[in-house]
Amino acid sequence: MTIDLRSDTVTKPTKGMLEAMMNAKVGDDVYKEDPTVNKLEERLAAMFGKPRALFFPTGTMANQTALKLHTNPGDQVICDSNAHIYHYEGGGASFNSGISCKLLQGERGMFTAEHVIEAINPPDFYHSPLTALVEVENTANRGGGSCWDFEELKKIRTVCNDHNLGYHLDGARIWNALVAKPETAKDYGQLFDTMSVCLSKGLGCPVGSVLIGDEDIMQNALRIRKILGGGMRQVGYLAAAGLYALDNHVVRLAEDHQKAKEIEQVLSRLEFIKKVEPVETNIIIFELTDKKNDTQFLKIMDDNNMRISNMGNGKLRVVTHLDYTDDMHDKFLTFLKNI
Numbered sequence: 001m002t003i004d005l006r007s008d009t010v011t012k013p014t015k016g017m018l019e020a021m022m023n024a025k026v027g028d029d030v031y032k033e034d035p036t037v038n039k040l041e042e043r044l045a046a047m048f049g050k051p052r053a054l055f056f057p058t059g060t061m062a063n064q065t066a067l068k069l070h071t072n073p074g075d076q077v078i079c080d081s082n083a084h085i086y087h088y089e090g091g092g093a094s095f096n097s098g099i100s101c102k103l104l105q106g107e108r109g110m111f112t113a114e115h116v117i118e119a120i121n122p123p124d125f126y127h128s129p130l131t132a133l134v135e136v137e138n139t140a141n142r143g144g145g146s147c148w149d150f151e152e153l154k155k156i157r158t159v160c161n162d163h164n165l166g167y168h169l170d171g172a173r174i175w176n177a178l179v180a181k182p183e184t185a186k187d188y189g190q191l192f193d194t195m196s197v198c199l200s201k202g203l204g205c206p207v208g209s210v211l212i213g214d215e216d217i218m219q220n221a222l223r224i225r226k227i228l229g230g231g232m233r234q235v236g237y238l239a240a241a242g243l244y245a246l247d248n249h250v251v252r253l254a255e256d257h258q259k260a261k262e263i264e265q266v267l268s269r270l271e272f273i274k275k276v277e278p279v280e281t282n283i284i285i286f287e288l289t290d291k292k293n294d295t296q297f298l299k300i301m302d303d304n305n306m307r308i309s310n311m312g313n314g315k316l317r318v319v320t321h322l323d324y325t326d327d328m329h330d331k332f333l334t335f336l337k338n339i
């Protein structure tokens, strides 16, 4: 048995999910005739209190579409130095939209409204790129699954209004934040112009993300998705997995969070571990006292069929998920205690 804690993307569809997929009614989604995709889009739009939603194969494509919708070539997006759009989307911001990222040195992937104000280039100063968009990530992946303080997000909204900037949420793990914090999906919908949400992370779907947003800004989303190669045909089979996950896999995220907490507690007692970042959701980021031992530590894990991620710079990452069972959890904790 391999215990794979590299990411919450490693899950496989459950029996119930596969059944829902097999039974899906489908049509050609490029003609917008797939009833299951339409149902998923309507459901998510209603859930976040927005008029429009569009299904995408990946979160990357949903984010890249959002960047394109909010900007013109030469513009700049303000984001955290740890942002997924900056680190893990292959340079797509420049490749697809011809824009640059202004990186903020936040705290665990999160910054403040003050930081944003300082980073905005004056629009009449034509030597600098035009600031067009603010992007935040909740939960913040490289921040260790950290959750934003909603009051700060509101303050940033005000800054966006004052400076005529778009406001996009990378909500790949918004489900984890919704379970961990009191705010609702509609609260997020009221704040952001556009939001991407992933079905293939904690929710356990094989594929799928959805971009949700306001009517005016989403008008061109279908065209951008087509240009990026994301116009898919009888894709209701995949949307059915998403609908199933919304019914069955949201509330249970609390179990992943609980397990992550327990892993944090064990790790923080081990003498060869220097620091464990505060755990709020399903991600645990930690550092060994001696960075040089990272490779050796990962090898010991590997030899025992346990897999975790190396984030670089001495940071190691464990992510709990749907396929990480109680039995695996017991084994993993026992193993850690005995290293």
Ligand SMILES: *Cc1c(COP(=O)(O)O)cnc(C)c1O
Pocket (backbone or CB within 6 Å): 057, 058, 059, 060, 061, 063, 084, 085, 137, 140, 141, 170, 172, 173, 198, 200, 201, 209
């Ligand atoms: C996973 C992830 C995405 C989307 O990734 P895809 O693999 O393209 O679906 C976007 N943002 C964050 C923070 C993520 O963790």
